[in-house]
Amino acid sequence: MNAPMTPAPAKPASARTRVKRMPKRGHYDTATLHGVLDAGYVCHIAFTDRDRPIVIPTAYWREGDHLYIHGSTKSRMAMTLATGIPACVAITLLDGLVFARTSFNHSMNYRSVVAFGQFEAVPDDHKLAALEAFTQRIAPGRWAEIRGPNKQEFKATMVLRMPLTEAAVKIRSGPPKDDPEDMEIPVWTGVMPFTQGFDAPVPDPQMKAGIALPGYLRAFTKS
Template sequence: MADKAVTDLAALHALLDDVLLGHVSVVVDGYPVAFPTAVARDGDRLLVHGSTGSSWLRALGAGAKASVTVTAMDAVVVARASFESSFHYRSAVVFGRFTPLRDDDKERALDVLVDRILPGRSTELRRPTKRELAATQILAMTIADWSLKVSERWPDDLPEDVAGQAWAGIVPLCSGYGDPVPAPDLRDDIPVPPSVRALSD
C-alpha cells in the first residue's frame, strides 16, 4: 500500500505522541514475540521500560534488533459493500536497537514516561528510590528508520453501489476518560490531583 505511505517526520511524531501503547517485537530464545507496553517519545528517541528481570527487556538491552509498532484508529469507513469497508488509521513501525539508560538520564526518562501517561504527575510524586531505579530497566531507541502509513479516504464504492440505497460515510472513533475512582485505602482528606483531574475535564 505505497499510496498510504507518509514520509513527514512531524506526522510520525504526532502519532507517537497520540498513542500510549506500542508493541515491541524482538526474537527471544529463537522465537519472534511482540510485547504490548507503554511507549513515550522523548525528542528523537522512543522510550520503553519494565522490570530488569524481564527476558525481552534484557534481550533489547543487549542490543537485539527490534521494531516498535503503534496504531491509532480514527474512524470506521462505512462503505456500501462489505468489500470496501475499512478504517481511518495511522500506523507506524520504528526499527532499530535499544540502548539502556543510566543515572540521571534514566531518572529523567522515567519522568518522561510517567508524564506521558499522566501529564504533570512526576511533580506530584516522591522521587524513586535507588532500589526502585535498580529494579527498573529503561531503554531508548533512536527514531531513524521507520515506516508510516495513513488511511483517511472516503468509501471507494463501485458506481452501481453508489446508485443503490445503502448509506455510506465515516463514523469517527472517540476515546476518553471517565470520572476518577479513588483507591479503597485512600484517605478522605486527599483531593484528586491536577494531573488526574486534567484527564477527565
C-alpha cells in the same frame, strides 16, 4: 476525529519503511511521526528470542527522536532488547469504522507507525530523568507530588530507547471509496468515528480524606 493529511516527503528512510500498499497513505516527515507517537500510550514490540518470534505490548513514550520503554531488569523483553538485537515497533490508533457499499470496500480510519531499529539501555545518569519524562508525559505535574523510585526500585528498573531514524507513518482518513458501478446500492454508507477517552476518576478507597482531584487529572475528562 480523522487526522489531517500532511504532505509526505518523496523518500522514506529505507526500503523496508516504504509504504507499498496504498503508498499515498505513507508519511515520512518528523512532525507527522511525532504527532502519532505522542497520541498513543501502548506499542507492540517484535523481536526474536532463542529463534522464536515474540510480540509484546508495553507502554512507551517519546523524547526527541527516540522511543523509550521501561521494564524490570529481569524481564525477558528488557534483557533481550538490551543486547541490541533488531526489533520492530508498531503503534496503531483507530479513528473510525468505514462502511461502504460493498464488503470489499469496508475499511477503517487509522494512524499507525512502524519503526525498525535496535534498543539500548539508558545509562543510570539519565534513567531518573527518563522516568520523570514518562510520568510527566502521562500526567504533567504528577512527578512533583509523588515519591520517586528508591534505590532498590531504581536498580530493578531498566529503561531502553530506540532511535526513530527508520520509521514510517500510514494514515487512512475520510469516507468510503466505492467503485462507480456500486454507487447506486441503497445502503447507509459513511464513517463511525472512534475515539478513546477517560471516564470519571475512581478514588482509591484507602486514600486519605480531603485530598482533591488534581487539575492535571481533571483535564483527562474535559473532552
